Amino acid sequence: MFDYIQHLTYWDWLALGTLLLILEVFGAGGYLLWIGVAAACVGAITFVMPELHWAIQSVLFGVLSILTAVFWWRRQRSSAKPSEQPGLNQRGQEFIGRQFALHEAIHGGRGKIRAGDSVWLVSGPDLPAGSQVRVVGQDGVLLKVEPI
Structure with missing residues (x-):
């Protein structure tokens, strides 16, 4: 298993990203979407730089996962606007x-x-x-x- 981790290729990262995106379709509520995007990004980086060490790939995956999730969270919060109908769904x-x-x-x-x-x-x-x-x-x- 450790030997497999030491020789990760871009196909492994793309497969992980695809798997996470498929699991997201089944109702993860957005949690796996950005982790899947991060895995696909690491796959693209590994395609360009195949000699990248597995430890750097793993750290890059973790950092990109956090960055993509934080980016989307901030974007969602900044785009939220007050409702044009503030009393909507407040019967009475x-x-x-x-x-x-x-x-x-x-x-x-x-x-x-x-x-x-x-x-x-x-x-x-x-x-x-x-x-x-x-x-x-x-x-x-x-x-x-x-x-x-």
């Missing part, structure tokens, strides 16, 4: 500031409003059903309301 946020009639009276600090096609649990001061309220906040699935 679109109701803040809007007015609704109470569907069920607020007793003991809890009641319900009908908003769109849903009935929402609300918290606020005790009020009879039909009273107009304004949504002023949200705590999970509970909307906070105040009387108008």
Whole structure:
């Protein structure tokens, strides 16, 4: 085995890179992609310089693996932009500031409003059903309301 490692060729590195990229296709979540790219790069370097010592090839593989992963991580972080729809997937946020009639009276600090096609649990001061309220906040699935 040690004799094999001492005589690595560019085909070995390209095979390793191909294997890692194939494994990436099966759902590694991006972890093996950059290691596979690094192995392919070492294979290309070994093709150009076949006399490169196996220890230098291994160190080069490790350094390139780290560099490619860090490069991609930084590129992803710098290209992330804030959403044009910041309330997307935050149900209830679109109701803040809007007015609704109470569907069920607020007793003991809890009641319900009908908003769109849903009935929402609300918290606020005790009020009879039909009273107009304004949504002023949200705590999970509970909307906070105040009387108008």
